[in-house]
Amino acid sequence: MDLCSIKHAELGEEWRNYKGRVVFRGDYITDEHGMFAVFTEQGASASHIEAANILDAVARLPGNDGEDADAVGAYTQLTMREAYKLLGTHTPYIETFVTLPKDRQPPSWSNIVDPVCIMDGNLYGHPIAGLLWEIHSHALVKKAGFSPIPSWECLFVHREKQLFLSIYVDDFKLAGKKENIKPMWKTLTETGIELDPPVSLHGDVYLGRAQYNCENDSAQTELHQTLVTRLTTSIVKTTPTTNNIEATMSKMGNNPQSSTLLEDNIDQTPQIPTLPKDPKPKSPPKSKPKPKSNSKTHQSKPLPPTAMTSTTYDHIKSWQYTMKGHAQQSVENKTYQYSKWSPHLV
Amino acid sequence: MVSTPCLDDHQLTTEDIEHPGKVAIPAARIVLKSRYLARLARPDIYWTVNSLAREVTKWTVACDKRLYRLSCWIHFHQDWTLKCFLGDNIQDTFLSMFCDASFAGDLKGSKSTSGGYLCITGPNTFAPIARMVKKQGAVSHSSSEAEIIALDSAVRLEGLPCLLLWELINDVFGNHTPHTPVKQPSTNSTAHPRDLYTFLSNVDYVPCTLPLSQNITKLIIFEDNEAVIQMCIKGRTPQFRHVPRTHRVDLDWHVECIQEDDSIFMKYVGSKEQIADFLTKGIFTADQWKTLCQLAAVGPPSKNLEC
Numbered sequence A: 001m002d003l004c005s006i007k008h009a010e011l012g013e014e015w016r017n018y019k020g021r022v023v024f025r026g027d028y029i030t031d032e033h034g035m036f037a038v039f040t041e042q043g044a045s046a047s048h049i050e051a052a053n054i055l056d057a058v059a060r061l062p063g064n065d066g067e068d069a070d071a072v073g074a075y076t077q078l079t080m081r082e083a084y085k086l087l088g089t090h091t092p093y094i095e096t097f098v099t100l101p102k103d104r105q106p107p108s109w110s111n112i113v114d115p116v117c118i119m120d121g122n123l124y125g126h127p128i129a130g131l132l133w134e135i136h137s138h139a140l141v142k143k144a145g146f147s148p149i150p151s152w153e154c155l156f157v158h159r160e161k162q163l164f165l166s167i168y169v170d171d172f173k174l175a176g177k178k179e180n181i182k183p184m185w186k187t188l189t190e191t192g193i194e195l196d197p198p199v200s201l202h203g204d205v206y207l208g209r210a211q212y213n214c215e216n217d218s219a220q221t222e223l224h225q226t227l228v229t230r231l232t233t234s235i236v237k238t239t240p241t242t243n244n245i246e247a248t249m250s251k252m253g254n255n256p257q258s259s260t261l262l263e264d265n266i267d268q269t270p271q272i273p274t275l276p277k278d279p280k281p282k283s284p285p286k287s288k289p290k291p292k293s294n295s296k297t298h299q300s301k302p303l304p305p306t307a308m309t310s311t312t313y314d315h316i317k318s319w320q321y322t323m324k325g326h327a328q329q330s331v332e333n334k335t336y337q338y339s340k341w342s343p344h345l346v
Numbered sequence B: 001m002v003s004t005p006c007l008d009d010h011q012l013t014t015e016d017i018e019h020p021g022k023v024a025i026p027a028a029r030i031v032l033k034s035r036y037l038a039r040l041a042r043p044d045i046y047w048t049v050n051s052l053a054r055e056v057t058k059w060t061v062a063c064d065k066r067l068y069r070l071s072c073w074i075h076f077h078q079d080w081t082l083k084c085f086l087g088d089n090i091q092d093t094f095l096s097m098f099c100d101a102s103f104a105g106d107l108k109g110s111k112s113t114s115g116g117y118l119c120i121t122g123p124n125t126f127a128p129i130a131r132m133v134k135k136q137g138a139v140s141h142s143s144s145e146a147e148i149i150a151l152d153s154a155v156r157l158e159g160l161p162c163l164l165l166w167e168l169i170n171d172v173f174g175n176h177t178p179h180t181p182v183k184q185p186s187t188n189s190t191a192h193p194r195d196l197y198t199f200l201s202n203v204d205y206v207p208c209t210l211p212l213s214q215n216i217t218k219l220i221i222f223e224d225n226e227a228v229i230q231m232c233i234k235g236r237t238p239q240f241r242h243v244p245r246t247h248r249v250d251l252d253w254h255v256e257c258i259q260e261d262d263s264i265f266m267k268y269v270g271s272k273e274q275i276a277d278f279l280t281k282g283i284f285t286a287d288q289w290k291t292l293c294q295l296a297a298v299g300p301p302s303k304n305l306e307c
Helices: A049-059 A080-086 A107-111 A129-143 A178-191 A218-231 A244-252 A256-265 A324-341 B014-018 B027-040 B043-053 B061-076 B143-172 B196-201 B226-234 B251-260 B275-279 B286-295
Strands: A002-007 A017-022 A064-070 A147-149 A152-158 A163-168 A171-177 A204-206 A209-214 A236-240 A295-299 A317-322 B081-086 B094-101 B113-122 B125-135 B219-223 B264-268
Touching: A049 A064, A049 A152, A049 A163, A049 A171, A049 B081, A049 B113, A049 B125, A049 B143, A064 A178, A080 A129, A129 A147, A129 A163, A129 A178, A152 B143, A163 A178, A171 A178, A218 B081, A218 B113, A218 B125, A218 B286, A324 B027, A324 B061, B014 B061, B027 B043, B027 B061, B043 B061, B043 B113, B043 B125, B043 B275, B094 B143, B094 B275, B113 B143, B113 B275, B125 B143, B125 B275, B143 B219, B143 B226, B143 B251, B143 B264, B226 B251, B226 B264, B251 B264, B275 B286
Parallel strands: B094 B219, B219 B264
Antiparallel strands: A002 A017, A064 A171, A147 A152, A152 A163, A163 A171, A204 A209, A209 A317, A236 A295, A317 B081, B081 B125, B094 B113, B113 B125
16 A cells, blocks of 8 residues: 655645655455454564653763664565564564555556565564564664663663664664764664664754754753752762661660761751742741651762852753644644634633 | 643633533544643643543543643744753763652542653753653542652652663763762672571572662752651651552652662752642743743743754
């Protein structure tokens, strides 16, 4: 079956282009007896948006960069016969016969009644096409030196080259050491993944969301610098005391030395911070009782002291995610009009 | 022009909540398109979209009104962006999890909503990476109960997985300085047991399949409920003995996780600076909303740089 869609329909006219795709009717697969074929549920791994966000941040670390590339044709980069080999020896290759649409049949088939042919490509629409592509692409990525990250599906790390790779079906996002990115794209291509030329993260659309490097908003930066500095000046780690008896004794006054030590170490009184615009900081609530001394706290390393915050923003890289096109669509198409229909809203 | 995208249950009448709405048929399509927006780049509409997404099969006049308000907000703020900036070396950055809950915000079922906002932060860094809005599964009987359930969800679903990844990234980029000395695991010395206790402890010893934490980065939880902080310090939650039965949450595990993991820290934050506040309820003044959007780094676009 042929499908036609407009790619980047949510963006401006200049971005749109028609996209055609030949797909396999996965909803109508029968066996030789005409019974619907049953496939075991083979779910592909999830690619997390959090991983993509983290990689965008990694790409902005000093000395780092990030790029994105699409796999050409994705699923069809491997044949069904090759794909079945990836499933292991216990899954025998089963030939799939397909009926082509009339306009796709060669003239030599005109004399044949209901002609069929063997499907060789791993076409989109086949119930396990996604899984086969995933196994194939992940195997090649591992061959290039990447190793999977525990509990993060579709995310890989190359420790030696200091690179991270996130895969979302046919979208490959690579972030890490700037000088290793270009050679790594070359390595990935050499292992057998056919990729489009990589593009910079600036202006890139990943999962329908565009990101742009932007000018630093000094007011926003200052607001967050103030917030982070104030909130993290005295971070408290709470751990239960290792010697409850000592704590009990100190509470009862049997061990004054221990009691003093514990009291000195406690820094748990909550401080209510104020907004940056508020000139008078509020005092901590006095009515709150002091925490009991059956817990021990320690002061952490002074994390972000004020001296570390920068007053010049030249070295700060800013970027923003925008989904203006989707926002426009969500109100232009139906929502706004439907809502206006309702008389009780007026 | 509307000042916020949300309408709280308290701003609606009983009739609104009970009578069937008129936009019920296309509701799912409209709401889920907005949900895509909210998940990827618009945390400002996340709470409203979440509350509407639950109602697509039981659409009411209240939902109509809420959707209209949301549509107006999106219409007038189509170009809003989620902004991030980074200007530190990796060893100066850490994860910040803002965690909050409403208390019985849903008038129909009296259930609370959990909210979480996770960002990479540093002296010159702020990059939101994950957010969470989740209606709680059972009724909470106090704000502290709602907050500790929210804390559990936020830490378990977003905080810990991201901490694992951020620590790995720190390790890969050469930050090997632990902020706290690493606890050494007990050695498997079955060959020469020192005593019977050691010997018995090592029977059925299974080594950890994941690398142990190196304490090279931090997850700081910003909580605005002092009672919850105290519970985590003391390791006791005697008032919430019913929670495992109602919310199906093991608070002992949760408290132990926060106490034992040397990379997890807690800090009190005032309600005005609690970013996750706008993910838990829908009643705000225009000024409050503006401040929260600024803190969450969502707002009008900045000028894009040239390629």
